Amino acid sequence: MRKIINRGLRAGLLDQEFYTEAGEDNTLNQEALLMVILVSAASGILAFISGLMIKKSFGAAVLGLSVLTAIGIANYFIWVYSTHFTSINVFQSEVELNKLLRILGYASSPMVLSLFSFIPYFGPLIGLIGSVWSLVAGFTGAQQILDLNKYETFSTVVFGWLAILIIKSLVTNILGINVAGLGTLFSSPGL
Secondary structure, three states: OHHHHHHHHHHHOOOHHHHHHHHHOHHHHHHHHHHHHHHHHHHHHHHHHHHHHOOOOHHHHHHHHHHHHHHHHHHHHHHHHHHHHHHHHOOOOOOOHHHHHHHHHHHOHHHHHHHHOOOOOOHHHHHHHHHHHHHHHHHHHHHHHOOOOHHHHHHHHHHHHHHHHHHHHHHHHHHOOOOOOOHHHHOOOOO
16 A cells, blocks of 8 residues: 555656656556545545435435546546547557556546545635646656657647546536536535
């Protein structure tokens, strides 16, 4: 566990050497996915606590934890696959999918700041900082493994985030859940 925390910190600190190493180390595939699961579960923990305290329902708590964790993991895969698609089809990069899975998995580590989204007034801002920080980490990591210039790399990584926003907007509108998140569904301030 100490190794994954250390790697998550290095990723969050935008350590270019780390991203180069992680891009080349095939043994880190599962650990990168575990990072995504842990970070996604961090946002689900608040929904779990909300379900217990506000709704006073263990079922609502488990549902909140499960749904938000699943959404975080789905967002990761959307980010990876859309980034891979763009880098190959638009910019003719030859990056391997597994490299992006590792790089963007670790780049998700700053989103652990969503644990602080319960703080009144500042919580949503802290969550937003974690998300933007993750985007910057994704750019830093992708720049180490993509054979693209800065502008192409930035476009590729941002396109992945835009894909997440578009898909999330479509799904939440179809399901009738607000676009900002599942906060109203679980009655939890800051989610």
